[in-house]
Amino acid sequence: MFQLPKAFPDEVLLSRLIRFVTISGVSSTTLLESSFSSKKTSIHPFLTSGLSRIAELCNEDVNVLLKEQTLAPLFCFYLPVHADYLQKMMLTNNGAKAFRASQLASFGSGQSLGLKSCPLCVQEDLSNYGVSYWHRSHQVPGVATCGYHGTVLSFLELTQRQRIIRQLLPQLETKIQYSPPVEYMVAAFSTQLLGLLTAENPVHKVTDAYRYYLNEKGYLTQSGRVRRQSLMHDFYKYISKHSSTNAALIPRKQDDFRYLSQLLDEDGSHHPYRHLLFGTWLFNSAKQVFAYLPKPILSNENTEPDNKYNQQAVEQECLALLKTGKSLAQIGRETGKSRCYLKRIALLNDISINLKPKLLTQKVINAICSLAYYGFHRREIAKRCGVGIGAVEQIISSRPGLVERRKQCRFESARRKNRVLLLRYLALHPESIRKDVKRDCNSAFFWLYLNDRAWLEEALPDKLHPSGRYSN
Numbered sequence: 214m215f216q217l218p219k220a221f222p223d224e225v226l227l228s229r230l231i232r233f234v235t236i237s238g239v240s241s242t243t244l245l246e247s248s249f250s251s252k253k254t255s256i257h258p259f260l261t262s263g264l265s266r267i268a269e270l271c272n273e274d275v276n277v278l279l280k281e282q283t284l285a286p287l288f289c290f291y292l293p294v295h296a297d298y299l300q301k302m303m304l305t306n307n308g309a310k311a312f313r314a315s316q317l318a319s320f321g322s323g324q325s326l327g328l329k330s331c332p333l334c335v336q337e338d339l340s341n342y343g344v345s346y347w348h349r350s351h352q353v354p355g356v357a358t359c360g361y362h363g364t365v366l367s368f369l370e371l372t373q374r375q376r377i378i379r380q381l382l383p384q385l386e387t388k389i390q391y392s393p394p395v396e397y398m399v400a401a402f403s404t405q406l407l408g409l410l411t412a413e414n415p416v417h418k419v420t421d422a423y424r425y426y427l428n429e430k431g432y433l434t435q436s437g438r439v440r441r442q443s444l445m446h447d448f449y450k451y452i453s454k455h456s457s458t459n460a461a462l463i464p465r466k467q468d469d470f471r472y473l474s475q476l477l478d479e480d481g482s483h484h485p486y487r488h489l490l491f492g493t494w495l496f497n498s499a500k501q502v503f504a505y506l507p508k509p510i511l512s513n514e515n516t517e518p519d520n521k522y523n524q525q526a527v528e529q530e531c532l533a534l535l536k537t538g539k540s541l542a543q544i545g546r547e548t549g550k551s552r553c554y555l556k557r558i559a560l561l562n563d564i565s566i567n568l569k570p571k572l573l574t575q576k577v578i579n580a581i582c583s584l585a586y587y588g589f590h591r592r593e594i595a596k597r598c599g600v601g602i603g604a605v606e607q608i609i610s611s612r613p614g615l616v617e618r619r620k621q622c623r624f625e626s627a628r629r630k631n632r633v634l635l636l637r638y639l640a641l642h643p644e645s646i647r648k649d650v651k652r653d654c655n656s657a658f659f660w661l662y663l664n665d666r667a668w669l670e671e672a673l674p675d676k677l678h679p680s681g682r683y684s685n
């Protein structure tokens with residue numbers, strides 16, 4: 214039985230194994246022979262297999278190893294067809310089959326296998342933990358940027374078959390380079406998504422989420438077909454500053470329609486980076502991948518032809534109606550267009566729209582009053598209840614006693630804060646005299662002097678008696 218060092222946040226399993234052989238004195242040969250009865254077993258940096266055996270030998274939870282210390286969650290999410298087989302091969306000791314199930318070899322991205330690290334993360338880890346380690350989020354294939362810092366990741370190629378090598382941990386580097394913003398966005402999205410996938414299982418296929426949000430943004434026709442010209446135009450514009458060091462992962466040109474049609478194919482197998490790039494552009498945040506999706510509005514009964522002239526005429530009609538200041542609901546009824554579509558074209562054409570205010574039901578009013586009673590800020594109440602700040606103010610002022618109660622809350626909060634400031638200062642400076650307190654805690658001193666004088670007198674050091682000619 215071996216005791217691996219505890220995992221640091223976002224640490225990949227191979228990193229823990231390397232730290233284990235570095236500090237324990239147990240050799241990698243002994244570790245591999247005990248685990249797999251073969252010293253030749255090669256440990257993959259992010260699709261580590263033989264997890265059941267490692268978990269058994271090191272008294273670990275195999276699900277934690279699989280979900281938190283490998284990239285299995287990301288691959289399973291983007292390759293649903295291969296997900297079960299991939300996990301099975303990773304749990305058993307079938308490294309080569311697990312790698313084949315990941316489809317990485319077939320994507321032809323031409324990347325050699327290695328370990329990536331961020332120089333700023335290394336600095337932080339050394340200062341926080343006294344040791345650097347390999348982060349899981351840095352190992353996502355195709356991602357060459359730190360999702361936390363936006364820095365270019367360093368790459369250490371793994372040339373040997375044996376990867377559990379003593380001291381093989383990221384080194385401190387002084388050269389810091391930053392990636393183009395689009396690559397930083399992809400890395401940040403990837404890091405966030407990985408974290409979410411570790412914590413929960415997605416309820417939808419990624420392709421369902423794509424279709425839903427494409428429809429929301431007006432990239433689907435009423436019959437559910439993709440408006441590939443405008444979609445590709447906008448997507449290509451977004452990634453125009455992306456470096457092309459790995460050309461297989463980004464669209465070749467603006468009319469590379471296959472790139473997108475493949476991603477939207479629910480049984481397709483594509484390099485995870487392609488999905489990450491597209492997802493970064495389409496979703497505002499990785500959380501949207503997990504959001505509850507209402508049934509997409511893809512009515513196949515609607516046989517209206519996808520005619521460009523027709524589309525433009527409808528758009529012009531909607532714009533004219535929007536300019537008259539009619540409500541979205543009314544325009545929707547007249548034109549048959551969704552609120553999302555109308556909001557989008559209004560935004561694109563700089564037309565301000567009057568959204569119907571949320572109805573102030575008794576339930577909403579009670580929630581506002583309750584939050585107000587406990588002293589929440591008006592802005593926070595407005596946000597939580599989904600109403601305007603004006604409505605919150607109106608309700609607070611109309612409820613007897615609530616304004617006074619909130620004033621009292623603010624007073625007590627200020628009193629607590631200032632008392633604590635003063636007491637903390639006195640505890641740190643037991644020798645101080647009144648003049649010091651007044652000088653160093655000026656604002657707290659005067660607040661208490663004006664509002665809480667009796668307490669201040671009690672708390673302050675005793676007054677010094679003037680030492681004059683008559684004193685002893």
Ligand SMILES: [Zn+2]
Nearest residue numbers: 331334359362
């Ligand atoms: Zn970093």
